[in-house]
Amino acid sequence: MTAEILDGKKVAEEIRAGLKREVAIMKQKPGLAAIILGNDPASRIYMNIKHKACAEVGIQSELYELPETTTEAELLRLIRKLNNNTEIHGILVQLPLPKHVKEQHVFAAIAVEKDVDGLNERNMGRLMAGDEKIVPCTPKGIIRLLEHYRIKIEGQNAVVVGASNVVGRPTALMLLNRNATVSLCHIKTGNLAEYTKPADILVVAAGSPCLIKAGMVKDGVVVIDVGINRVGNKIIGDVDFEAVREKASYITPVPGGVGPMTVAMLLENTVEACKNCAK
Numbered sequence: 001m002t003a004e005i006l007d008g009k010k011v012a013e014e015i016r017a018g019l020k021r022e023v024a025i026m027k028q029k030p031g032l033a034a035i036i037l038g039n040d041p042a043s044r045i046y047m048n049i050k051h052k053a054c055a056e057v058g059i060q061s062e063l064y065e066l067p068e069t070t071t072e073a074e075l076l077r078l079i080r081k082l083n084n085n086t087e088i089h090g091i092l093v094q095l096p097l098p099k100h101v102k103e104q105h106v107f108a109a110i111a112v113e114k115d116v117d118g119l120n121e122r123n124m125g126r127l128m129a130g131d132e133k134i135v136p137c138t139p140k141g142i143i144r145l146l147e148h149y150r151i152k153i154e155g156q157n158a159v160v161v162g163a164s165n166v167v168g169r170p171t172a173l174m175l176l177n178r179n180a181t182v183s184l185c186h187i188k189t190g191n192l193a194e195y196t197k198p199a200d201i202l203v204v205a206a207g208s209p210c211l212i213k214a215g216m217v218k219d220g221v222v223v224i225d226v227g228i229n230r231v232g233n234k235i236i237g238d239v240d241f242e243a244v245r246e247k248a249s250y251i252t253p254v255p256g257g258v259g260p261m262t263v264a265m266l267l268e269n270t271v272e273a274c275k276n277c278a279k
């Protein structure tokens with residue numbers, strides 16, 4: 001079996017085109033404030049991609065590029081100012097943050113309705129309770145991709161490798177909310193293959209190149225590779241793509257799978273935040 005490719009790039013383009021049509025007829029245009037601290041090159045690239053994507057669909061985005069030495073108090077002051085700015089409907093803080101700034105404090109400071117990354121503890125709590133209001137962009141993109149290809153989630157054995165707050169945990173919760181039976185694996189999981197082998201749906205977000213080999217999956221598995229790893233001058237995922245593709249029924253490529261869906265979901269969350277604020 002050679003897997004069908006889950007073409008995140010194509011699906012994301014369709015979503016963006018739809019959002020562009022929607023924004024064109026909105027009286028109040030959605031506004032996104034994107035904050036970045038420091039000069040991490042990868043973070044800057046992601047931020048620029050998001051900034052450009054906003055412009056393409058008609059979202060007004062403001063970029064706040066702050067020095068690495070910005071204190072937590074200064075950052076929180078800016079967030080509070082943006083919370084009160086009626087032209088801004090979404091606030092995005094690019095991760096990772098410098099060590100002296102506590103992620104939890106930052107996400108807690110963002111107004112719940114402007115938390116387009118879905119990382120505020122109230123939005124996380126809602127997700128946990130099965131009430132998905134604003135959910136993190138990567139997990140939302142993964143679910144949207146599965147739904148687009150009409151891949152059954154209910155009753156399936158879903159395994160998520162990686163348990164971060166941004167990707168692994170919320171993905172596991174979203175799969176659970178759709179009635180999959182979910183296992184959540186992480187670095188301390190003893191025998192990873194014991195979990196991955198029976199998976200019907202396998203989501204891998206570990207940041208470990210080629211962690212998942214063909215021998216670790218069963219025939220017909222659906223594989224979502226979230227990993228982004230720079231190896232030499234190539235970007236590869238967490239899955240040994242060529243070998244696993246021969247066993248899977250569906251698989252996401254890296255790049256061109258989950259990445260573009262994440263950006264599309266950020267745009268969608270911002271448009272929805274704007275519509276909700278007009279209600």
Ligand code: NAD
Binds near residue numbers: 207228
């Ligand atoms: P993270 O470092 O915060 O978390 C990694 C998780 O994977 C942890 O729970 C850790 O315990 C687990 N893990 C690490 N190595 C493991 C191993 N060998 N076996 C089992 N579990 C292991 O990372 P993150 O922010 O969740 O990102 C994960 C990967 O996804 C990274 O490569 C990141 O670049 C990528 N990412 C991609 C997108 C996208 O849109 N495509 C978005 C966010 C993150």
